[in-house]
Structures are given as C-alpha cells and as structure tokens.
Amino acid sequence: MTIGYLFSGQGQQFAGMGADLYAQEASYRDVIDQASDILHHDLTTPAVVEDPQLAQANIVAFSVALHRVLAPELPAPAAMTGLSLGEYSALVAADSLDLATILPLVVDRTAYMNEAGAQRPGTMSAVLKTSAAQVEAICHQVREQGELVYPANYNTARQIVIGGSAAGVAQATERFHAAGIKRVVPLNMTVASHTPLMAAASRSLARRLQDVVFEEPSVAVYSNTTARPFAQLSLRDTLVKQLVQPTRFDLCLTALCDQGCDTLIEIGPGDALSKLAHKNHPDLATAHVDSVATLNQVRHALEEVHG
Template identity: 50%
Template sequence: MQLGYLFSGQGGQFPDMGQDLYRQEPRYRQVISAASSALSVDLADPQISNDPRYLQASIVAMSTGIFNILTAELPLPLAASGLSLGEYSGLIASQMLSLEAGIRLVDDRSRYMTLAGTQQPGKLVALPKMTDMALLDQALKVGQQQGIVTVANYNTRKQVVIGGTIAGVDAASAFLKDNGTKRIIPLDVNAASHTPLMAPASELLKKRLASVVSHSAAFPVISNTTKMPFTPETLPQTLCQQLVQPTYFRDCLQRLAALGVTTTIELGPGHALTGFAKKTLPDVTAWHIDSLETLNEVRQKVGK
C-alpha cells in the first residue's frame, strides 16, 4: 500500500466537526490545542469551530489533527495534495510550514477573502456533468459580456466550477441551461475564489507571505495551480496565484498516481475529494476520515 493524502477544502464542513476525535484521540487534541494557542481562540469550542469567521482555520486544524493521529500509525505518504484551502493543511503536514505559522496564515487568508468578497460580491456554480467544453467556452463568452466569469475549478473530467460576478455567472448559466445543460448547482459561498475577483485578497496575501518562513518538504505536496510540488522558493507566488487562478485537482490526482500512490486517504470534513479520486483513478483505493467512526474504519482496513 503506497499512500497519498488528500486534504479537504471548504464545502464538506458540518456542525461540531471533530468533536468526537477531540474527546477520544490525544494526538488530535494536541494539534487543536496548539492551533488554538496560535490564534488565541478555543477551536475545541463548537461555538468557535461552527463560526464562519473561523471556518478555514477549523478545517485546517481538523485535517492536521487527523494527520497527526496517522503519523503514529502509518508511514508518511508518498505525496499529497489538497483542494484550495486544503493545500495549507498539506503544507503544514509536510513541515513546509509550522503549525503556528500556517494556522495564522490561514486565518489571515480567510479575512482577506471575506474582505474581497464584500468589495466585489461573486458567485460560484458547479457543473457536475460538463463534457462539452466547446459549449462551456461559448457560455463563458456570453457571460463575459455581462461581467466576469471564468472556470474556477477543474475537479474531474466531467466536473467543473465556474465563478465570477453575479451578472456574469448568471448569464453564462442561463446560456448553458438554454442549450441543454441540466445540472447547474449554485454553491453556498461568500466569495468567488480562484477567479479575478480575489485579486485584492491575493495582493494582501502577497504582503503577508513576505514574513513567512517555509522549509523543505517531508513529502511532496502537489499544487492545484501549477500541478507541480511546492518548494520553499515557489510557495509564496503559488499561494497568491491560487486565489485568482483555476485549480486543477484532476491533474493533481493523476500526478499522485504517477508517483506510485495506490491508496488515497482524504483527511478533513466531507468526502468530495474521495469522490473525485474514485472517478479519476478507478484503480486506486480511496478512503476518507472525518470522524472517529471513519478513523476506526480506516484502521480496520489497514490492519487487514
């Protein structure tokens, strides 16, 4: 079994996530305590972890806490990737960023994105059955006559997400619907991440990253933006580009398989990345951990 870890992004969060792990797993508590100290808030308090203000930090703390459990039970992965926010979990797990520096950076990133979303409200729409790329290109051109609209995420061969201004995305969506696209799913977000609308957040993040120290990775973390492993030299620019450019998670999964990964484990809330892995890499075993129950299920599978 050659492991590859997938670190969850936003979207799969749920109320009181991680509370069962916090009660039962000392190595998980260790991470939540350290992250809480770094932010001067109690991420173990459900009122804090359920607060949208601390959502990004809570997800990264949860994913990193699960990783800390697994380091005592499994070998390090061959490589890893995370979707958007999940890249920060991967960078902390690989020791490119310390937990304290990484969680503070995530907290500031969250504030920058919220500010940018307030200044320029946006919208994201998932297209889970988009196989006609020519039609999508036409829709984007129609939408761009009304505002900004681009592809924000290439998740699988068939699933993409488009995003931009409300007017631009609505115009593109209407064109797609009129031309036979049946599944057009608005996402519950307050900022159009991975689009040009995040340029103000990217500029603030650039300044913030100037003071962040990064280190060599304990294992490769594949960037959604460049499709290449992060290095200390590329990390600042890549994280800034990530906010305004599309993610290519399908390519990241294919890179993991090319490196020899035979089993992926998604760490963090939800199982969206596990679904992407199953669709993209049918010969790879894909598991996820976001609760005590799923942790114990993976323990049983590994022990067989």
C-alpha cells in the same frame, strides 16, 4: 500499497466536528490544545468551531491534528495534495510550515477573501456533463459581452465549477442551457474563489506572505494551481496565484496516480475529495477520516492488509 493524502477544503464542516477525536485521541488533543493557545480561542467550544472568521483555521487545525494521529500508523505517503485551503494543511503535514505560522495566516486569508468578496460579490455554480473546452468557450463569450465569469474548479473531466459576478454566472448558465447542458447547479457561495474577482485578496496575501518562512516540503505536495509539487522558492507566488486562478484538482489526482499512489486517504471534514478521486480514477482505493468511527475503519483496513 502506495498511499497519497488528500486534505479537505472548505464547505464540509459539520456540527460537533472533532469532539469524539478530542475525547479519545491524545495526539489529536495535543494539536488542538496547541492550536487553541496559538489562536487565543478554545477550539473545543462550539461557538468557536462555528465562527465563520475562524472557519479556515478550524479546518486546518482539525486536519493537521488528524494527520498527527494517522501519520505514525500509516506507511509514509508518496505524495499529497489538498483542495484550495487543503493545500495549507498539506504543507504543514509536509513540514513546510508550522502550526504557529499557519493558523494566524489562514485567519488573515479568510479576512482577505471576505474583504475581496464584499468589494466584488460573486457566486459559483457547478456545471455537469460538460467539458473544459465548452466551459472555457462559454465563459469567454460572456466576458466578451462585458460580464465576469471564469472556470474556477476543474473537478473532473465532466464536472467544472464556474465563478463570477451574479450576472456573469447567470448569463453563462443561460448559454449552457442553450447548448443542451441541463444541469448548472448553484453552490452556496458568496465569493467567486479562484477567479480574478479575488484579485484584492491575492494582493493582500502576497504582502502577508513576504515575511513567512517556508521550508522545502519533505513530501511532494501537488499544487492546484500548477499541478506540480510546491517548491520552496516559488511557494509564496503559487499560493498567491491560487486565489485568482482555477484549481486543477483533476490534474493533481492524475499526478498522484503517476507517482504510484493506489490508495488515497482524505484527511479533514467530509468526503468530497475521495468522491472526486473515485470519479476521476475508479480503480483507486479511497477512504476518508473525520471522526473516531472513520479513523477506526482505516485502522481496521490496515490490520487486514498487514495481517
């Protein structure tokens, strides 16, 4: 069994997230208490967990705390990746950044994205049963007509999310329908992440990262932007570009397979990434951990493997 980790992105937070883990798992509790001290907010109170300005920090703290529980119990991973924000959790798991650095950083990243979104509001839609070539061609055609729309998330060969201005996404949707693509599903987003509409956020993040010190990751962490492992020297640049360039989670999954991973464990809220892994590579074994119940399922499966 060769393990890879997937760290969740935004959008799958749930009510009461982490309360059961905090009550039962000492190493989880240690990380959350430390995170609460760093942020000067008690991350065990529902009001803080639901605060949109702390949403990214909550997900990273939750994911890092879960990783702290799981890491000693699992074989060492061959590689890791995460979706968007999940890359930050992965970089902490790979000892490139510490908690005290990352939590204020992702709070600021949230603010930069909100500011950029307020300046240039955006929307996103998932296009199903399409292809990369078709999405790229239609986005290009719409931009030639003067409206902004771009491929934003390459999730599978046939499921690609587009992001842009409301008019841009609407015009692209019309063109998809005209081309026989029936399903263009609007997502609940008010910013067009991973598109040039995030340029202002990207510039703010570049300034913010100037003084942040990254260590060389101890495990290969595949970047959504380059589909290659983050390297110490180019890390800042890659994270800055991540906000304005599409995520290639499809290629990251292929890279993890190429590294020999046959079992992927999603760490963080929800199971969106394990579902994508399963769709891209049906032979992969997948599991997700975001509660005591799912943690115990993984523990049970490990006992069966090791006898």
